[in-house]
């Protein structure tokens with residue numbers, strides 16, 4: 001494991017996002033604990049980890065969509081929790097978020113879905129909007145003919161691409177992807193991976209990709225950060241159990257990291273058996 005945080009593609013462009021001791025809890029459940037993480041401009045960072053460990057919560061916290069209960073996040077030097085509504089709205093135009101399930105409006109056409117951020121944040125005429133939507137769709141490999149369709153008429157892969165078109169239409173400086181390949185076949189997953197790479201190269205954006213698809217992470221990322229569920233950690237242990245390059249993760253000796261890379265259940269199976277056994281015994285005792 002590498003100790004140097006932004007070690008991969010170390011550049012002089014400065015830090016875009018800096019989280020310090022970021023902690024998030026929902027009621028009694030603590031999801032993130034003292035996460036300190038810097039994302040330099042231009043980097044493609046993959047955040048990996050098992051289901052429920054807090055990847056999406058971290059992604060959303062980095063741009064102010066989830067409020068931390070402790071610590072803070074600075075975006076381009078500005079502490080997010082001190083921003084007023086106007087500043088938060090301005091921040092929203094600087095990032096594009098590709099949601100896990102594409103999150104399109106079912107009742108709107110594809111054109112209106114993709115144009116949504118333009119209409120919300122920019123004064124723009126019908127014709128200009130049309131051209132921009134058509135160009136954004138072309139960038140993700142979709143023909144102009146899909147503009148009149150509704151989301152339900154498209155395949156899952158096409159909907160993901162529409163979600164990406166909507167995220168890039170504002171030409172954001174950072175793109176955040178939440179599980180961009182989940183639910184897609186390997187070929188369509190690779191199409192999405194290639195689009196992410198192409199978008200990054202054409203627009204020189206910073207990218208953060210949350211995924212449990214290791215093929216994706218290894219293909220896309222300059223740097224990989226692995227989160228671990230708090231419930232499995234001791235009080236003093238860091239929740240970031242790996243931070244380094246794709247080469248480094250493949251050589252990583254940490255058993256938890258290696259098991260995740262190989263897709264092995266490890267002691268998780270035993271834990272599930274134990275929990276099944278204890279609930280069976282609990283029921284048996286109650287039935288007496």
Ligand SMILES: Nc1ncnc2c1ncn2[C@@H]1O[C@H](COP(=O)(O)OP(=O)(O)OP(=O)(O)O)[C@@H](O)[C@H]1O
Pocket residue numbers: 026031049050051052053054055056057058212
């Ligand atoms: N708004 C919320 N209110 C309450 N609990 C939440 C909220 N958002 C997330 N959680 C909880 O936080 C934990 C982490 O969720 P998160 O979605 O970040 O996990 P994840 O690592 O992205 O998982 P997956 O890979 O399955 O998407 C989960 O237990 C989830 O139920």
